[in-house]
Amino acid sequence: MTRYIFITGGVVSSLGKGLASAVLGSLLQLRGYKVRLRKLDPYLNVDPGTMSPTQHGEVFVTDDGAETDLDLGHYERFTGVTTKKTDNVTTGRIYSDVLARERKGDYLGATIQVIPHVTDAIKEFVRNDITDEDFVLCEIGGTVGDIESLPFLEAIRQLRNELGSDGSCIVHVTLLPYIHAAGELKTKPTQHSVKELQSVGLQPDILLCRTEQPVPIEQRNKIGQFCNVDGDDVIIAEDASSIYYVPLAYNEQGFDKQICRHFKLDDTKPDLNRWISIANDYENPEGEITIAIVGKYTSLQDSYKSLGEAITHGGIANKLRVKVEWIDSELFETDNDDILAHYLADISGLLVPGGFGKRGSEGKINAIRFARQRHVPFLGICFGMQMAVLESARTLANLPNANSSEFGDGGELLVGLMTEWISANSVEQRTDFDDMGGTMRLGAYQCLIKEESLAHKIYESDKISERHRHRYEVNINYEKILAEAGLYISGLSPDGRLPEIVERKDHPFFIAVQFHPELKSKPFQPHPLFTQFTSAAGKHSRLV
Ligand code: GLN
Numbered sequence: 001m002t003r004y005i006f007i008t009g010g011v012v013s014s015l016g017k018g019l020a021s022a023v024l025g026s027l028l029q030l031r032g033y034k035v036r037l038r039k040l041d042p043y044l045n046v047d048p049g050t051m052s053p054t055q056h057g058e059v060f061v062t063d064d065g066a067e068t069d070l071d072l073g074h075y076e077r078f079t080g081v082t083t084k085k086t087d088n089v090t091t092g093r094i095y096s097d098v099l100a101r102e103r104k105g106d107y108l109g110a111t112i113q114v115i116p117h118v119t120d121a122i123k124e125f126v127r128n129d130i131t132d133e134d135f136v137l138c139e140i141g142g143t144v145g146d147i148e149s150l151p152f153l154e155a156i157r158q159l160r161n162e163l164g165s166d167g168s169c170i171v172h173v174t175l176l177p178y179i180h181a182a183g184e185l186k187t188k189p190t191q192h193s194v195k196e197l198q199s200v201g202l203q204p205d206i207l208l209c210r211t212e213q214p215v216p217i218e219q220r221n222k223i224g225q226f227c228n229v230d231g232d233d234v235i236i237a238e239d240a241s242s243i244y245y246v247p248l249a250y251n252e253q254g255f256d257k258q259i260c261r262h263f264k265l266d267d268t269k270p271d272l273n274r275w276i277s278i279a280n281d282y283e284n285p286e287g288e289i290t291i292a293i294v295g296k297y298t299s300l301q302d303s304y305k306s307l308g309e310a311i312t313h314g315g316i317a318n319k320l321r322v323k324v325e326w327i328d329s330e331l332f333e334t335d336n337d338d339i340l341a342h343y344l345a346d347i348s349g350l351l352v353p354g355g356f357g358k359r360g361s362e363g364k365i366n367a368i369r370f371a372r373q374r375h376v377p378f379l380g381i382c383f384g385m386q387m388a389v390l391e392s393a394r395t396l397a398n399l400p401n402a403n404s405s406e407f408g409d410g411g412e413l414l415v416g417l418m419t420e421w422i423s424a425n426s427v428e429q430r431t432d433f434d435d436m437g438g439t440m441r442l443g444a445y446q447c448l449i450k451e452e453s454l455a456h457k458i459y460e461s462d463k464i465s466e467r468h469r470h471r472y473e474v475n476i477n478y479e480k481i482l483a484e485a486g487l488y489i490s491g492l493s494p495d496g497r498l499p500e501i502v503e504r505k506d507h508p509f510f511i512a513v514q515f516h517p518e519l520k521s522k523p524f525q526p527h528p529l530f531t532q533f534t535s536a537a538g539k540h541s542r543l544v
Contacts (some may be wrong), residue, residue: 002503003132003263004168007139008204010193011175015210018071020173020237021139023247027078027256033134033381037075038087039068040122040479042148042348046092057302059455060085061469061519065443071139073306078247086129091148094121101267114151122155123162144172158199165205172197172204173237176211177224180399187223187465194227194320206233208255213240233258241486244282244523247275252400258389276438278316278523285321287543288535291347296360299327304443306383307353310521314530320538334361337383340370340513349377351511352384354469354516358407365391372507377536379529381472385502386415389474389482392504396485406472414482418473422495441468445493446517447500453490454511455501458532466500466515474499476516478508 005024009017018039025035047052048059048068048351066085076083098121101110111119126138135184140156160168174190174418190209197204207229209215214236221231235255250256252270261265291311308324315322327343329352334340344350350371352364364387371378372391380388386404393402393414396476402409418441419430430439449455456462458490476497479489491501491513504510513529521527 001169002133004126004163005135005137005164005171006159006168007171007173008144008153008194008197008202009140009173010141010142010144011189013143015173017139017245018069018074018364019070019078019243020171020250021137021210023200024171024255025075025081025135025137025248026078026247026275027251027270028135028259028395029081030272030274031256031260031268034085034132035079035135035137036133037079037081037083037127037129037139039071039089039139039141040125040152041069041088041090042146042147042152043090043141044092044095045090046096046437047088047090049440053297054300057300058305059469060268060306061442061467063444063465063467067345067442067469069141070302070305070448071141071307074520076520077306077309080522084129085124089122089125091151094118094125094151097121098376100479115154117474118151119155119158120282122152122466123159126155126159130151134264135460142146144193144200146161147521150200153200153202153460155219161201166263169206169259170197170202170204171206171208173208173210174210174216174330176213176409178211185211185215185219187219187226189341190223191226198228203228206230206235206258208237208250210237212239224509230509232260233435242279242282244279244475248272248279250419255364258294259266259403265424269510274524281316282312282320282523284319285315286319287330287352287538287541288323289315289537289541289543290323290325290346291349291351291534292325292327292344292347292367293351293353294327294329294332294364295353296329296355296357298328300538302310304353306516306521308352309523310518310527310530311351311534312531313521313523313526314534315507316523317526317531318535318538320543322533322534325409327367329363329367333360334366337370344374344376347376348541348543349379349533351533352378352387352512353383354384356383356406361387361404362405365394369395372504372510373510375540377406377509377533377540378511379509379533380502381518382468382514382516385512385514388476388510389414389478389487389502390489392480392482397481399481404506414475414478415472416475417471418498419429422493440471441473443467445500448494449501450490450492453488454503454509455500456503457489458511458528460528466513466517467513467519470514508540 037225058070072083091476273457368391401411404415
């Protein structure tokens, strides 16, 4: 039997609902249950792919090529369950599907309405593509009370009636603000937000109360009394020293225990060793390294969520704390190397991440040149690889006009728009005039790795699969010219046409990849590229 847990949020956004869902998923999994996590997003974009990362944070790409909300990254990192296209939906997607069906005549004769047509489509999404999962955890984006979330809450109300309380549970995440002037924790916002939920016909079963301060038992019982839940079902979620400690803290507070009690399941003990050892390694490093991330979206760290996590995982694997310096690449749009040296001379490693557009690209090229010349460990990702290619071509291959067609048509186009490539079961074609949304090379693709390369040493394999999200590609016809400049293509698409990995042999650690390895790293399974990059950074800073 599949049980559904709906996770809603109240009072304010940014309470860590995504993390709480991921953590609960992990705790249930460690009790031996099979879980699946999904997210319902109330905004009108069909997917987050066209949104600026500085507004909405990173776009998380799934193996099957969906551009999804960054919370799916938390889900994968905490449970290891590979997310799919069917795990994230937006109001925009629901409406566009309903309208497409209307045009086809599927509802012939009916007046299309939010209830039942939109709510039915939401319910269909929630229950679709489930096989033998014991639990489906379904997070609802936004905050209760938002106009946009109403159809989702109504769909859940209906689902509750269909599934019954034995088949479903509502977890409401709220905030207990601490008023410093009064020295008091306030429960009123939580009461109001539960009222808001009740006004749309939903009674929470469990409250997860985020707080900066410990909460006395009387206060906990008072919240329960006002909000119609048992005192034991008020889970106190105090700020934790690290996200890796959260599974231990939530378990200690009885979160997973109360969920099992709700569903009348035996209170088996979860095996928490995984999180004990990760939290321990994270909190007791043997040294510290500094990685500079030179990118364009440095104003919001959520823009590079998975990247920040993956570097931390690499650090944990090497018992190193990683301090990240987020540097706006536009600072490096200069001929003055003193400026580069000011920021980069003492770093342990340089990472140039994915990105889009010309702005800031020259700064990235300059930073890569600096790392190459000074033998600073370098990892380039997607756009970072394209810029590494332009740097070697311009500085070492005597192609000063080396360019990408992403920046206009001028120059020697070593990086160009992909017009055709082979995906899992078809040939994909694109032109300059395609829609922007959903048309990149997306999802998992295989890459063949050459023997005796750094990439081969890192992956210990000659065939890998990694996730992609890009429109432009390094032109394979320049392979020889690049090799003469010391930049080797060590990974290629199976048809040999698309360069996937480049590296330098005249450097202690210089590697760049066309895909996004950060999307597959997990704290209990750090990605080898990040493990080796942080290890090289540790060596550069003479720590390992
Ligand atoms: N803008 C580049 C492209 O579309 C790189 C994209 C990325 O870094 N994800 O190819």
